[in-house]
Amino acid sequence: MDHEAVTEEEDDALSAWAQTGDGDIEGTLRPRKLDEFIGQPRVREQLELVLESARRRGVPPDHVLFSGPPGLGKTSMAMIVAAELGAAIRITSGPALERAGDLAAMLSNLAPGDVLFIDEIHRIARPAEEMLYLAMEDFRVDVVVGKGPGATSIPLEIAPFTLVGATTRSGSLTGPLRDRFGFTGQMEFYTDTELDLVVRRAATILDIAIDREASAEVAGRSRGTPRIANRLLRRVRDYAEVRADGKVTVEIARAALAVYDVDELGLDRLDRAVLTALTKSFGGGPVGISTLAVAVGEEPTTVEEVCEPYLVRAGMLARTPRGRVATATAWEHLGLVPPADHPGRPDQGGPASFEQD
Numbered sequence: 001m002d003h004e005a006v007t008e009e010e011d012d013a014l015s016a017w018a019q020t021g022d023g024d025i026e027g028t029l030r031p032r033k034l035d036e037f038i039g040q041p042r043v044r045e046q047l048e049l050v051l052e053s054a055r056r057r058g059v060p061p062d063h064v065l066f067s068g069p070p071g072l073g074k075t076s077m078a079m080i081v082a083a084e085l086g087a088a089i090r091i092t093s094g095p096a097l098e099r100a101g102d103l104a105a106m107l108s109n110l111a112p113g114d115v116l117f118i119d120e121i122h123r124i125a126r127p128a129e130e131m132l133y134l135a136m137e138d139f140r141v142d143v144v145v146g147k148g149p150g151a152t153s154i155p156l157e158i159a160p161f162t163l164v165g166a167t168t169r170s171g172s173l174t175g176p177l178r179d180r181f182g183f184t185g186q187m188e189f190y191t192d193t194e195l196d197l198v199v200r201r202a203a204t205i206l207d208i209a210i211d212r213e214a215s216a217e218v219a220g221r222s223r224g225t226p227r228i229a230n231r232l233l234r235r236v237r238d239y240a241e242v243r244a245d246g247k248v249t250v251e252i253a254r255a256a257l258a259v260y261d262v263d264e265l266g267l268d269r270l271d272r273a274v275l276t277a278l279t280k281s282f283g284g285g286p287v288g289i290s291t292l293a294v295a296v297g298e299e300p301t302t303v304e305e306v307c308e309p310y311l312v313r314a315g316m317l318a319r320t321p322r323g324r325v326a327t328a329t330a331w332e333h334l335g336l337v338p339p340a341d342h343p344g345r346p347d348q349g350g351p352a353s354f355e356q357d
């Protein structure tokens with residue numbers, strides 16, 4: 001292993017990480033405990049208080065919601081909640097709960113203290129959502145037997161449990177559902193320093209020799225997202241193994257990332273397609289998200305949930321009440337000059353003049 005400036009303390013931490021589990025790669029790379037989780041200091045501190053207090057009182061903690069863009073560690077956090085409580089976790093997702101009966105079956109099979117994790121909870125069907133209200137509040141479900149005027153509803157007690165929900169769109173959650181969560185952890189994009197740690201941790205687990213400059217390069221191009229950091233690391237490893245001696249240096253990392261179309265800011269082909277359509281086809285905007293999605297041949301939700309958060313964060317795209325607008329930084333990044341009257345031009349007020357929605 002080639003960790004040039006790794007301190008002894010870091011080395012200990014890295015080798016402790018190396019001993020975590022096996023299984024599929026994503027699973028292998030998932031942090032298992034709260035203190036193993038890199039980044040998100042605010043969410044970690046808040047969650048620790050929620051869990052510790054529940055542990056001391058000997059009751060299941062309040063229901064927990066994690067929200068934020070994909071790949072920031074919401075599923076990992078859900079698993080950590082269960083691990084920290086020493087509880088079993090049952091996993092499902094909003095789209096899988098199409099019928100209330102599916103949810104009733106899951107809820108009635110829970111043992112006391114279990115954690116039920118519902119990923120993409122904003123996509124849960126209405127009848128299941130209504131069943132969830134009662135389950136979250138009173139640990140009860142009403143099972144409807146029969147049809148038509150003769151139908152009766154039988155109340156069924158369920159074990160006290162903790163619901164952990166994850167969503168990329170907390171805004172689409174209905175008020176009553178949102179209100180039933182006692183704690184919401186808002187996951188933020190990671191800093192480059194945090195991602196550097198994520199990359200080095202994964203390199204240790206996967207036994208990839210990467211030097212410090214190279215891990216920083218991969219981290220800097222990972223769009224603030226650990227899942228992307230781990231993925232880029234694996235692609236860089238492939239390149240190093242096939243085209244070189246297996247060691248990842250910064251030159252190898254740069255060459256590999258060029259092959260995979262990841263630019264210096266971490267923007268991939270889709271991000272650049274969005275910016276190119278926005279600037280070249282729509283004169284910088286404003287343009288609606290659906291039109292933009294059609295122009296790049298993607299689903300509006302993919303553009304909205306996967307590309308947009310990072311482009312907004314990188315200061316390249318602004319959401320205005322009239323649609324999406326490319327900022328001066330976006331034009332510059334593509335090597336283009338914004339038209340004279342475009343609001344993205346700094347002399348026209350620049351990005352700061354945009355009203356965010």
Ligand SMILES: Nc1ncnc2c1ncn2[C@@H]1O[C@H](COP(=O)(O)OP(=O)(O)OP(=O)(O)O)[C@@H](O)[C@H]1O
Nearest residue numbers: 026029030037038070071072073074075076226227
């Ligand atoms: N803080 C972290 N430290 C190290 N690795 C992390 C961290 N957070 C996430 N990862 C890694 O990133 C990957 C994605 O994490 P996870 O599945 O928890 O994200 P998510 O927010 O649930 O994503 P999605 O909403 O797309 O399912 C996992 O392989 C995990 O190992």
